[in-house]
Amino acid sequence: MTETAPRVRAEILAYYARGKEDARLRDGGATAGRLEFWRTQDVLRRLLPAAPARVLDVGGGSGVHAEWLAEDGYQVALVDPVPLHVEQAARLSGVTARLGDARELADADASYDVVLLLGPLYHLTEPADRTRALAEAERVVRPGGLVVAATINRYAQLHDLLRKEHYFAPSVRAHTDAVLADGRHPYQEGGYFTVAHFAQPSEVTAEFAEAGLSVEGQYGVEGVAWLMDGVEDWLDDPERREAVLAACRHVASEPTLLGTSGHLLTVGRRSR
Numbered sequence: 090m091t092e093t094a095p096r097v098r099a100e101i102l103a104y105y106a107r108g109k110e111d112a113r114l115r116d117g118g119a120t121a122g123r124l125e126f127w128r129t130q131d132v133l134r135r136l137l138p139a140a141p142a143r144v145l146d147v148g149g150g151s152g153v154h155a156e157w158l159a160e161d162g163y164q165v166a167l168v169d170p171v172p173l174h175v176e177q178a179a180r181l182s183g184v185t186a187r188l189g190d191a192r193e194l195a196d197a198d199a200s201y202d203v204v205l206l207l208g209p210l211y212h213l214t215e216p217a218d219r220t221r222a223l224a225e226a227e228r229v230v231r232p233g234g235l236v237v238a239a240t241i242n243r244y245a246q247l248h249d250l251l252r253k254e255h256y257f258a259p260s261v262r263a264h265t266d267a268v269l270a271d272g273r274h275p276y277q278e279g280g281y282f283t284v285a286h287f288a289q290p291s292e293v294t295a296e297f298a299e300a301g302l303s304v305e306g307q308y309g310v311e312g313v314a315w316l317m318d319g320v321e322d323w324l325d326d327p328e329r330r331e332a333v334l335a336a337c338r339h340v341a342s343e344p345t346l347l348g349t350s351g352h353l354l355t356v357g358r359r360s361r
Contacts (some may be wrong), residue, residue, distance in 0.1 A: 096190060097170045100214050100276040104283035105171045111151040121315035123324050125352055126334070128310045129207065129239070130157060131334050132341070132354055136235065137163075140203055142212040145229060147191045147222075149207035152178030159183030167199075168194065169208075171309065191222040196229040206229045206238040214273055214286045218346050223300035227359050236302055239310070240288040243272050245351040262332045290347040295356045302357030309350030312337040316349075 110184040130142075137144070140162030148190070149167040151174045159165045159182060165218045167178045168189035178186035184275065191209035195232045204226040213219045247265055250256035256265060268274050274285040294304045314320055314333050323329040340346045347353060 091229075096192075097212070098276075098284055102171060103282050105150075105159060106258075108173055110154060110174070111177060114153045115355055117172055121311055121320060121351065123318055124311050124315050124320060126153065127324065127330065128337055129154065129352075129354065132308050132310070133158075133205075133237065133336070136159075136237065137165055137320055138235070142202035142215045143200070144203045144205065145194075145196065145226075146205045146207070147189075147194070147226065148206055149178060149186075150208055150210075152181045152184055153185075154205070154207060154295065155184045156181050157221060162348045166196075173267070194225045194229055199231040202234050203229050203252050206232070206236070206237045208239065210293075211241045211285050211287070212236050212283075214284060216262060219286075220296050220299050223296055223302060223357075227301050227357075230359050232359055232361055236297075236359065238297075238357075240293050240353050240355065241285060242288050242348050242350055242353055243269065243287045244348055245287060246274070246282070248316060248349070249351065263268045280357050288353075290355075293353065297355060297357045300357075301359070301361075303360050306342055307347055307356070308341045309337070309343075309347050310352040310354060311350050312340050312346065313349050315351050 114126040117237060119240050141164050143164045144158055146167040149155050149169055152167055155165045156169045157176060158305040165184045167184055167186040169175050170188060170190055172188065175186045175188050178184055190204060206222060206226055209222050210219050213222060230236055246268060246313060250261060250265055264277065272285060274282060276284050290307055297304045314337050323333050
């Protein structure tokens, strides 16, 4: 297939062109970005087939996850719609990177063992686009191969702004409450995030099924640990970090707690 130019909203491209996504996950700052990174890595290392399996990292950003996957011995190709991200990822050893759209991949049918969508689904605000991206992942993964997708949970922004004590400003509260109705996060000048969709866990499994993927599990990435005051300090120490990760594993797939996590990983398999 021939890959067409990415069709991504200008607000989303501008948001990521600022170049802050790489540091958000690697450094974290005042957010729980590093917890998201460590836990995503933790979950994937338990799920993926052994290296040197072929991995397609769709919407892989600057290659934050592609980098450690390549270091672990996987054959990694990355696709992203943001030129800056592709430039950054192309500099990584063992990673090939190109511009592309999750909804129209140039890759051949059944050409990968694993397809990761750790970013696209929460920037595709229309259900048909999310299902199309998942169907493309189903097409390019081999029969029996894994598709792992990340979504932002419906109440993530509410929880985050409560944690930061920003929710109580009237304008912030009104904006946040409006998003809770249907998960649609609009563009807002000077806002906390760009155009996005915040999903319910059950919504994601339904879209996987519609795309022909058999869902095998869902994993809360940060659990409730991301709401803990000072969690970033705990991640600086390897022993303390492991305690936090272990706590997250205990509740990762507990159905009553899936929505408390900031991010959710849904895992499906191509059956045919």
